[in-house]
Amino acid sequence: MKRIAVLTSGGDSPGMNATIRAIVRSALCEDMEIFGIERGYEGLIAGELSQMDRRSVSDIIQRGGTILKTARSANFMTDEGFKRALNMLLSFQIEGLIVIGGNGSLRGAVELMDAGVKVIGLPGTIDNDLPFTDFTIGFDTAVNTVLSAIGNVRDTSASHDRTTIIEVMGAKCGDIAIYAGITGGAEIILTPEHETDLNEICRVLVENNNKGKSSSIIVKAEGVEVSTAVLEREIAERTGLEVKMVILGYIQRGGSPTASDRMLASRLGYEAVKLLKNDVSGKAVGVVGGEVKSIGLRESLEMENTKIVDLNFLTDILSS
Ligand code: F6P
Numbered sequence: 001m002k003r004i005a006v007l008t009s010g011g012d013s014p015g016m017n018a019t020i021r022a023i024v025r026s027a028l029c030e031d032m033e034i035f036g037i038e039r040g041y042e043g044l045i046a047g048e049l050s051q052m053d054r055r056s057v058s059d060i061i062q063r064g065g066t067i068l069k070t071a072r073s074a075n076f077m078t079d080e081g082f083k084r085a086l087n088m089l090l091s092f093q094i095e096g097l098i099v100i101g102g103n104g105s106l107r108g109a110v111e112l113m114d115a116g117v118k119v120i121g122l123p124g125t126i127d128n129d130l131p132f133t134d135f136t137i138g139f140d141t142a143v144n145t146v147l148s149a150i151g152n153v154r155d156t157s158a159s160h161d162r163t164t165i166i167e168v169m170g171a172k173c174g175d176i177a178i179y180a181g182i183t184g185g186a187e188i189i190l191t192p193e194h195e196t197d198l199n200e201i202c203r204v205l206v207e208n209n210n211k212g213k214s215s216s217i218i219v220k221a222e223g224v225e226v227s228t229a230v231l232e233r234e235i236a237e238r239t240g241l242e243v244k245m246v247i248l249g250y251i252q253r254g255g256s257p258t259a260s261d262r263m264l265a266s267r268l269g270y271e272a273v274k275l276l277k278n279d280v281s282g283k284a285v286g287v288v289g290g291e292v293k294s295i296g297l298r299e300s301l302e303m304e305n306t307k308i309v310d311l312n313f314l315t316d317i318l319s320s
Contacts, residue, residue, distance in 0.1 A: 001118070001276050003033040004096040005049060005089070008066040009040030009073070009105035012253055013126045013138025015261035016066040019100050021057040022269025028054060030277045035094060039069045040101070041076035041108055044085045049092050061262055064141075064254045070101075076108055086115055096276035098269075100124035100137070102171075103301060106284060110298050118281035120272040121297050126253055129173035131303035132295050133286020137268065140260040142169070142252045143179045146219075149248055150184035154217055157244075161214040163205055163235065165245040167221075167228045169252045174221040176252070178311055181219035187319045188216065189312055192223035198231075202238045209241065267292050 006023050008016045020036070027034040036056065038048040060067055075081035089097065096118040099109040102125030109121045123130045126142035146168050157164045166186075170176040174191020181189035188204060190196050205216055220228055228245050236243040257265070264287060271285050271292045284300035286293060 001032060001095045001279060003035070003093055004098065004273070004276050005035040005037050005092070005094045006068070006098040006100065007037035007040050007044060008068045008070045008124060009099060009101035009108065010070060011102060011125060012064075012066050012070050013124050013136070014064040014141035014253075014255055014257035015137040015265040016070075016100055016124050017060040017063045018257055018262045018265035019122060019124060019137055019269045020066065020068060021061050022266045023098055023273055024052045024057045025054060026270045026273035030273060032273070032277065035092060036068050039071040040105065041073040041085060042071040043069070044088055045073070045075055045081050047088050047091070049088070049094075062256050064256055072104065073108075082111065082115075086112070086117070089117060096120070096281060098122060098272045098276070102127060102136075103130060106130070106297065106301055110301065113282045113297055118276065119297070120275055120281060121284040121300070122268050122272055123284070123286055126176065127170050127173050128175035128307070129171060129305055130284075130286065130300070131305040131307065132284050132300035134288055134307060135260075135264060137261055137265050138257070139175065139179075140258045140264075141255055142176055143183070144258055145252050145255055146176060146180035146248060147184050149246075149251070150180060150186065150217060150219070153246060154184075154215075157215040157217060161242065163216045163218065163241050163243045165218045165220050165228055165232055165243065167245065167247040168219060169248070170221045170223055172223040173305065174223065175307065177219045177221035182311060182314050182318070184217065184219065185319060186217045186219040186315065187213075188218040189315050190218065190220040190224045191312065192221055192225070194312060196224055196226055198234055198238070202235060205235065205241060206239050
């Protein structure tokens with residue numbers, strides 16, 4: 001394979017730049033030409049491809065976001081948009097494509113694969129909701145951002161004897177909540193994978209209060225069915241405690257990637273290029289038990305995600 005391309009798609013995540021850097025430099029090392037596609041599938045349809053060199057990726061390993069920009073492309077879902085994307089790959093004589101993104105983006109990669117494109121998928125999302133890899137690129141950074149926010153909120157919650165609900169991202173996955181909640185010493189963690197029991201939450205908070213623990217942190221994943229505002233009101237009404245809420249939002253998606261995310265990005269970026277170089281495609285590449293592993297792209301999206309969420313039991317033991 002002589003000429004490949006890379007795009008980032010869906011929600012950005014810290015470490016996408018480190019991944020692009022690894023891909024570009026590994027490709028050049030293998031004597032391959034490498035093209036960057038801007039704005040994900042949207043930019044592919046519009047023909048926003050340009051050749052990259054070593055210098056195109058200088059000084060980006062530490063930067064959050066993605067220099068290639070990203071988009072959620074509705075156009076790509078249409079027959080016309082999809083055909084244009086395919087034609088664009090042909091016009092630029094792209095022989096292999098690396099897609100960095102979350103589950104929606106990798107589903108797009110499967111469509112391309114079915115249409116005959118040689119494609120490799122890499123897990124770029126803060127949500128950690130891709131079962132084929134222990135960790136997605138950006139998750140560790142997002143968890144550390146949340147952790148720092150929990151520390152700040154805890155200071156003021158303790159001073160005011162308040163209970164504070166901190167809503168974190170993750171789409172339908174509770175991994176950010178679990179990881180940041182456990183490491184931040186949250187009293188309660190709420191995830192979409194476990195039913196939210198309001199009576200139980202109120203019982204724990206009142207018992208804690210009776211034991212002299214007058215402030216508590218609840219980390220709640222955004223995918224939990226009951227809204228954070230409703231939870232805040234209901235808990236306050238039922239317990240008589242003072243309850244506040246904070247929605248962390250997009251601060252979780254930005255920031256300089258942690259060492260762990262940069263390492264993951266570097267390893268997976270290199271592996272993606274190596275596979276294409278060896279004419280292997282239709283794979284999703286992740287890290288399992290510390291080792292870089294690739295599995296079928298379609299299969300990777302059919303797996304069930306049960307990685308981190310099972311750790312919730314630790315909260316009851318460690319935070320009571
Ligand atoms: O997939 C990453 C993510 O940040 C989710 O955690 C969140 O639900 C979603 O993207 C937000 O998407 P948007 O950028 O379209 O608002």
